[in-house]
Amino acid sequence: ALDHRHATVHEGSLNHTGVAEMTLRADWSDLTDFDRALSLVAAALLRDGCTESFDVRRAMAIGILADPARALALINGDQAPVPTKGIVAYLHLSGDAPLGCDPVATDETGRTWLVDTVREWLARNDRFVTVRPVIDLNDHCDGTRHRPGETDPYVPSPLIAEKVRLRDPTCVFPWCTRPARSCDLDHITPYDHGGPTCECNLAALCRHHHRLKTHAGWTYRPLAPGTYLWHDPHGQSFLTTPQGTTDLTYAADTG
Template identity: 65%
Template sequence: LADRIREWLARDDRHITIRPVINLNDHCNGSEDTGHHGHQRPDPYVPTFLTAEKVRLRNPTCVFPHCTKKSRSCDLDHLTAHTRTGITCECNLAPLCRHHHQLKTHAGWRYQQLTPGTFLWHEPHGQTMLVTPTGTRDLTDP
C-alpha cells in the first residue's frame, strides 16, 4: 500500500486530497464524571478542526427551525455558554447562521440538543419546534 501511495503522489497528472477519517460515532462520553461530559476544564472556546468538522458533518445546515443555510458558513454556537461551564465539544456545539445566532443570543430563543443532531427550540412567545435531520416539526399545542 505504501508503494502505491508513493506512486500516486509522484504523478504530475493527479491531484490528491488527503482527508482524515472522522468517525461521527466517536463522540463525547461521560465515562469520567467531571461535570463536563468527561472533559477536563479549561478547554478552548474555539473548537479544534476535528470537532468543528464533526459538528458540520452531523448537521449540514443551520439547526434553527426551517433554516437551510449550509453549516460551513455558520457560526458554531455553544448550547451551554462557554462562560457558564459550557464545554467546547460536539455535544455542546451546533451550527447557527449569523442571523439565527443573533436571535438565539439576543431575542429570547432557547434550544437544547436532545440527541446528536436533534434539537428542541422554544421561541419567546411559547411556540416549540423540533428540528431533526429530516426537517422541522411544530410541537406547539393548537
C-alpha cells in the first residue's frame, strides 16, 4: 500500500477556465494534517473578507500553502511577504470571438483560455507578473560571427532562443514530442561550416535526436518556418510540422 502513494495532477482535466483536478494517495495521518491545514487557511481567508464558499476557499488554500511564508503570514494576520511564485505564459489575445462567446486567448501549445481567466491570474497577489515585449516571429534576427571581445556567437541570444522555441513547440525530429524548452538548439547547417546562429538556421532537437543528426547520418532542412524535411541513412524521408509527422516514403509507396 505504501508503494502506491502518489500525488498526481491530471492535465487532461484542465479546461479553458484554468480549473483542473488532482488526486492524492498518502499516509492517513499526513492527509488529515493536510486537510486541517486547508481548513485553517480557508478560515483565514473568510476572516479577511473572502466571500467564496468553504469548499472553494479550501481549494484556494492549496495554492496558498504552496508558498509557506505567505501561508504563515495569512494565518497569523501578518503582512504578506513578496510572492516567490511566478507563471510564464505566451498568450495571443483576440477580441474577434464569435458572437455570444467570451473573448479567448490562445497559448503557445494551442490551448484556449477565457480572457477572464487570464485577467484573474494577473490580478492575483500571490504571484509575480513579468510583462515582456511582444515577440514577432516574422521579425528575423540575424546571427553574427566572432568579433573581438564578444561572447561566443555560437550560443544564440535569449531572444533568438525564445523565438525558436515558440516556433518549434517540440523536438522537430520525426514523431518526437519532447517539449522544446527541454531541447538543445541545433545549427541545421553546422556552425563550423558557416551556418549562422539565427532562428532560420536553428531548430529544437532533444539531446538523443541531436546526437542522431550529428553522428548517425540523419539530415534535415527547413522548408518553411517550423516545417522540416528529414532524410534517414536508409533513404526514407519524413516531413515534420508543429502538427505532426508525415512519412513521405510510405506515402509515395502507397500513392
